[in-house]
Amino acid sequence: MNGIENIDFEKFSVRQRRQIEEGLERGVDVSVYAYPHYDEWQMREIRIGLEEKNLYLHVFAKPEFDAEQMMKLRKYGLHHGDPSAFANPEFSDKQMSQLALGLSRGLDITKYANKQYHYHKMEQIRRGLEKGVDITKYVTPEYTRFQMREIRHGMQSGIDVSVYADIQYTYEQMREIRFGMIEGFDVTLILNPAYPYLSMRAIRESWEDCNLKQRDELLLGLKAGLDISVYAKPEQYTYSQMREIRFGLSAGIDTSVYQKGYNASQMQQLRMGLVKKVNVSIYASPKFSASQMREIRLGLELGLPASEYADPELSRLRMFEKRVMLMKVYCRIRCDKKKK
Numbered sequence: 001m002n003g004i005e006n007i008d009f010e011k012f013s014v015r016q017r018r019q020i021e022e023g024l025e026r027g028v029d030v031s032v033y034a035y036p037h038y039d040e041w042q043m044r045e046i047r048i049g050l051e052e053k054n055l056y057l058h059v060f061a062k063p064e065f066d067a068e069q070m071m072k073l074r075k076y077g078l079h080h081g082d083p084s085a086f087a088n089p090e091f092s093d094k095q096m097s098q099l100a101l102g103l104s105r106g107l108d109i110t111k112y113a114n115k116q117y118h119y120h121k122m123e124q125i126r127r128g129l130e131k132g133v134d135i136t137k138y139v140t141p142e143y144t145r146f147q148m149r150e151i152r153h154g155m156q157s158g159i160d161v162s163v164y165a166d167i168q169y170t171y172e173q174m175r176e177i178r179f180g181m182i183e184g185f186d187v188t189l190i191l192n193p194a195y196p197y198l199s200m201r202a203i204r205e206s207w208e209d210c211n212l213k214q215r216d217e218l219l220l221g222l223k224a225g226l227d228i229s230v231y232a233k234p235e236q237y238t239y240s241q242m243r244e245i246r247f248g249l250s251a252g253i254d255t256s257v258y259q260k261g262y263n264a265s266q267m268q269q270l271r272m273g274l275v276k277k278v279n280v281s282i283y284a285s286p287k288f289s290a291s292q293m294r295e296i297r298l299g300l301e302l303g304l305p306a307s308e309y310a311d312p313e314l315s316r317l318r319m320f321e322k323r324v325m326l327m328k329v330y331c332r333i334r335c336d337k338k339k340k
Contacts, residue, residue: 006031007020007030007031007034011036012034012036013040015040016036016038016039016040016043018040019033019040019043019044019047020033020034020043022047023043023047023050026047026051028047028050028051029050030047032046032050032057032061033046033047033050033061035063037063038063039067041066041067042063042065042066042067042070044067045060045067045070045071045074046060046061046070048074049061049070049074049077052074052078054074054077054078055077056073056074056076056077056082056083056084057074057077059073059077059082059083059084059087060073060074060077060083060087062089064089065087065089066089066093068093069089069091069092069093069096071093072093072096072097072100073086073087073096075100076100076103076104079104080100080103080104083100083103085099085103085109085113086099086100086103086109086113088115090115091113091115092119094119095115095117095119095122097119098112098119098122098123098126099112099113099122101126102126102129105130107126107129107130108129109126111125111129111135111139112125112126112129112139116141118145120145121145121148123145124138124145124148124149124152125139125148127152128152128155131152131155131156133152133155133156134155135152137151137155137161137162137165138151138152138161138165140167142167143167144171146171147167147169147170147171147174149171150164150171150174150175150178151164151165151174153178154174154178154181157178157182159178159181159182160181161178163177163181163187163191164177164178164187164191166193168193169193170193170197172197173193173195173197173200175197176190176197176200176201176204177190177191177200179204180200180204183204185204185207189203189207189219189222190203190204190222194225195222195225196225196227198227198229199221199222199226199227199228199229199232200222201229202218202228202229202232203218203219203222203228203232205232206218206232206233206234209234209235210234211234211239213239214234214237214238214239214242216239217231217239217242217243217246218232218242220246221246221249224246224250226246226249226250227249228246230245230249230255230259231245231246231249231259238264240264241262241263241264241267243264244258244264244267244268244271245258245259245267247271248271248274251271251274251275253271253274253275254274255271257270257274257280257284258270258271258284261286262286263290265290266286266288266289266290266293268290269283269290269293269294269297270283270284270293272297273293273297273300273301276297276300276301278297278300278301279300280297282296282300282306282307282310283296283297283306283310285312287312288310288312289316291316292312292314292316292319294316295309295316295319295320295323296309296310296319298323299323299326302327302330303330304323304326304327304330305326306323306326308322308326309322309323309326
């Protein structure tokens, strides 16, 4: 009996008819799925279930399940057993996948069989159950799946996750705190949701290599909410160079102009020029000493054509003399204009 007797083929689309025809060709009872309310993909899953002689066909051969859901239920029934525990059309096929994995591994899926949980969150709960951790520490609607993952990883590492299991921390911040705890770093230095995670990472990774003054610069920048990863490089910057970069970041200027190749005094002159919005490219060269840079900067701030004496071959004193001379010339010109 193939169920063809009472089928009105005019009610079906071409693709639906094809599924019925395939079922007939393979000798299955097509009357089980030869209904217009099944689309061709649902028909396909039921047809395959019939071909497999799936014991749980009655569980998934229902119009309320879409084809993807049917497939999850069919495959579970074929390889593992009764899928009734998660046979709920309110679960997406991806949620069903997480429930199927848990059920196949002997887990209590009632702990996460909740349609409100995104399938990614279900995954974090499932993984926690597999590792035997206390999932109650992170099963809360407020946490993102990434935050849940960081808390789970922390418990698996045996650390006290209550230190960072706080919705105010982003998952990136949680990760930096977690890494710090595993490494034995004093995480009290970075326990503040206001600190950028990149700064947390920078201070964690560079702390041991910093001297006391460098550490002070890192902490000052961190507390000011600056991205200290820019200068948390103790092998590259002295504490005074770090300070100049920190001052620049605080002023909101482009510190990349003076981050490489300059000593702290040169950095200071470039920073001051940037703050005053003068064209520092005229003296942004390690060939100029800090005192030469100062003479050029002062000229630029006064509106003088400082490029006329911006020559590293000139001594600082000679630059000073030229700057004073230019000041006198420009003052004379201005005075003459006022008289006219």
